[in-house]
Amino acid sequence: MGILIDKNTRVLVQGITGREGSLQTGQMIDFGTNIVGGVTPGKGGSFVHERPVFDSVNEALKETDANASVIFVPPQFATDSIFEAIDNGIELIVCITEGIPIHDMMRVWPYLKTSSARLLGPNCPGITTPSASKIGIMPNQIHKPGNIGVVSRSGTLTYEIVDMLSKNDIGQSTSVGIGGDPVNGTSFVDILELFEDDPETHGVVMVGEIGGTAEEESIEFIKQMSKPVISYIVGVFAPPGKTMGHAGAIISMGVGTALEKIQAFEKAGISVAKSPSDIVQLVKNSL
Amino acid sequence: MGILIDKNTRVLVQGITGREGSLQTGQMIDFGTNIVGGVTPGKGGSFVHERPVFDSVNEALKETDANASVIFVPPQFATDSIFEAIDNGIELIVCITEGIPIHDMMRVWPYLKTSSARLLGPNCPGITTPSASKIGIMPNQIHKPGNIGVVSRSGTLTYEIVDMLSKNDIGQSTSVGIGGDPVNGTSFVDILELFEDDPETHGVVMVGEIGGTAEEESIEFIKQMSKPVISYIVGVFAPPGKTMGHAGAIISMGVGTALEKIQAFEKAGISVAKSPSDIVQLVKNSL
Amino acid sequence: MKLYEYAAKEIFSKYDIPIPGSSLVSDADGAEESARKMGEVVIKAQVLTGGRGKAGGIARASSPEDAKSNAKRILGMSIKGFPVKKVLIEEYREPIKEMYLGITIDRKKKCPVIMASPQGGIDIEEIAKNSPENITMVHIHPLTGIHEYQARMLANSLDRDKARELIDIIKKLYRVFIDNDCQLVEINPLARTKDGIIALDGKMVIDDNALFRQDFSEEETGSLEEAARKNGMSYVGLDGEIGCIVNGAGLAMATLDMIKQYGGTPANFMDVRAGANAQQVKTALEIVSSNKNVKAIIINIFGGLTKCDEVAKGIIEIFPEIKIPLVVRLSGTNELEGRAMLGKYGIHMASSTEEAAKGVVGLGHSN
């Protein structure tokens, strides 16, 4: 049934009355996601897409049995929403918000680690298990049920790849965006471990990018996985020392160039795709 | 071999060059404790009782293989020493210091909980396993090897009771002072669990006092223990609302009077001694 | 250390928590003068105890003359043994609603806890007992501090219409709690008035252990408690006839319990702390013996850091001047030296707490 979410996942939307929150709630409902309600302080008692709105997560949990939440609140309030979700025992927290100050996320991290919550993001497109549930903002139409797990640090690039897989008849067990910020809640290894243990996943596509060492840190785990992993790493052409957008693609202390990552992967015997269409080929060859 | 410490425990003294630190280091060496060195910032390179002094715990660990530390530094610096010991992977930290601000200890607590360190104290007399090792300030001559575990929130009252047990030929497996401050590192239950699992301990004397709910929280565990527990709880005469010394004996929100504790213990069928000599009788009867 | 209402409110004001305009005076003329400027006022006794209202220590006055006569009356009062030396003259503010807001330390969870109740003005322990559903309790992680969502939950539980104002006050009060090393900070009542939310009373208890880094100077009271504290010891006066000097709070409480068991009543609790020297022991004896009710004194020492010979030295220095019978128990560090020193003076010696307690009760009865 894929990883982390399924038909029984009950989702609360934090920031449901905002423009994006409301729009995406509609999209998730269309997809079939079980949205049980939303939270916007001061808007308690109203409804969005026929779902009840509450003033706090605490109040929402008195009336609903949500076990996951998705966060659409603006960056200056987003970490407060993460703390609120953690403190109320939400098991899966998906933070879509882009532009959260890195110092705020550094303060979330040790707190998150001592809780049992799983945080995807921030600055991520969310997670989709086709024909079951979608939490986040990936376009509804790109998914197709199947046996390939997708995990990525990017947003739109993930859509591109999932779309291309689907169009080539390669369905997905679950597609996960872990987010592009330098400090995020879930690592490649966390997701790879789940895919390795998921009987419905037969292989994994992993999409990395320049900056940090998140990709390198997954090599040892990938080497001992029983399932094939196809990687694709972007940012080869991104000149060192330049910040490529807000994606956290900052090269620091000489580590984290895309070329270094690719070389490390190839040295470890992990397949590295040259382009999205190359991913399709490598996946087909590996199964 | 008792709990938490034995002949192989290698002890670092934080604040070794101070008056008390130096005095007590001598006493511990006389007892047979394996003191491997000490730490006092700015005094690195000197010696106290022929033990080397270092500027930091980090430097001490490069030259010694300490796995426990005892803290004698003044209250305004003591929590910094606790953090230093935790961060350097010291397994057992015994903090003797009295008078640490409660807000400082509240900041230590969640940090401690996410580490693997065990903290005894602060404001505690330490721990002694007769004929093996003593970390702290209990008088050397009061102990006698045997099979009774002692755990107490008090200092001098512990000496009184241990001394009385020894004089009545009741030896101890280990005697532990968990400290009298409102926020401390180790609870009665933590120590009771260790005594329950220790084959050399045949029964336990537990000394509680007015204030807080540390005693009440141990009742459920005591009820399911296989070994007899004799309790003694002081402060029956302490008038409610008055702060009895610095011992953290503050009654808050109507809970924690000595009488309430005694009644709760008796109701749970746990032996409650009326005086130190009564403890001796009850221990003898129970074995 | 408890702060007076006026001192707590001065701190609130520094943190921009709204309080009524006020003036602290120590005579009736001052009260009249202040009331002339303020209009309708409340006159409040400044004492470090609760229950002022019931005792008549709070009065409303609509004229300066009225303020003067009330201030005069209140300044002549003594509330639960505390003489009223100062009154706070405060602008009267009509409360539309009285709420409770307090922060203290939850010993069990080892963190601050904020308590809010829409029912204020009365004793929070009463509310906790009789209608706990009316109290919202929020625990704060000491390392992250208060989260906005927590302040919001508390504010909504108090008065949803004034949530924004209340969130602000709650966050500020948490800063007061942290910055001042509080064991307790309380606003009761926190009132909604036509001009907004305002703190009508204030209570603060500061952690004595943190006074080294706080700027609170203790008022000189000349009390025995104060004399002990200044000498690094801890004294609490009680009603009985047996003076007690013990090292360690636990042993001191055990000693009190034992005196009671043997039919005596302690005149005080006194902990001379670990490592007391001769000078401190001497001072302790001076303090304890200065209580006229004391008929006999017990000195109960189990030496660890404290050395028995030092204790004996202190006793010997002052023993000739004290006309009250003593029982001394010395065990532990340098026990033999200490006992030998006292032996020469014919002081009653005991070898255990129980023996000492039994002995001192006997001396007290025969004295």
Add this chain to the structure above:
Amino acid sequence: MKLYEYAAKEIFSKYDIPIPGSSLVSDADGAEESARKMGEVVIKAQVLTGGRGKAGGIARASSPEDAKSNAKRILGMSIKGFPVKKVLIEEYREPIKEMYLGITIDRKKKCPVIMASPQGGIDIEEIAKNSPENITMVHIHPLTGIHEYQARMLANSLDRDKARELIDIIKKLYRVFIDNDCQLVEINPLARTKDGIIALDGKMVIDDNALFRQDFSEEETGSLEEAARKNGMSYVGLDGEIGCIVNGAGLAMATLDMIKQYGGTPANFMDVRAGANAQQVKTALEIVSSNKNVKAIIINIFGGLTKCDEVAKGIIEIFPEIKIPLVVRLSGTNELEGRAMLGKYGIHMASSTEEAAKGVVGLGHSN
């Protein structure tokens, strides 16, 4: 956002981190005047790039005349493409020892890391590579902040004789790092002089995401980067001939890589972010096309929050004015509507990133 040396030092000074006396001037006469008051000075080009020293942007002057001529020379310079508009005139301080102190974020451990080296003045990355044993790295828990023992360890590694002064500076620099939402703060060199420890240079990089709560105003540069940022987009200029407009940083980087694979060279990186509207797309096209090297433009959109019809609307508004060939790829939200709108204008359409990249490289070559 990078700060100039003088701005970083102003902040250091606010936190009582010692810096030399100085004055910021924009002309040679100002330099002369300042030097007259200060005596021996150093004249330092204020540019947002490293390597000033090697480029000749730093000079010592022992007379006002000398200062004037050097300032004149430096104010005429351009360092790595940055014209020198201001120079800092600073009192010369003879360093007895030059050290390094910096704080940045360790992405792997997700916390601040403080780096100290007794060898300063030169590139820390060089030291890290060639003699890592000379760097002491201490990780800080974001919720507890720096512990005294950590500051002491770092100070001892720098200069044991001046540990007390250094502990103080290290703790203050950590406050600078936290209070100002820094990604990097660096003192290099941190010098020991006969008068004490002093910061001879300063570098700060502020997290752009935190600018909403910080009081830094960005200097107007009139650059394309700035124009994009003001419109909520992200632009980085590169050396090639293919203009790029993409939504999402990951897809944008993939697009750049693909253009390179097909033999082209990107003229820029541009991320229009999630949810871009028609106005932003129009502005993006204006920005990208204003680069004279651009021979062809690729617009690569995979709509999620971004709607393809909005993108098409933006393109249509400005398309007639742009004389550069375009390849547009629209997928995802409202894809059909967007494609239909552009169809009428005869714009080259592609159905995947690869097709679009291949197409735009072809157009670039033929243009």
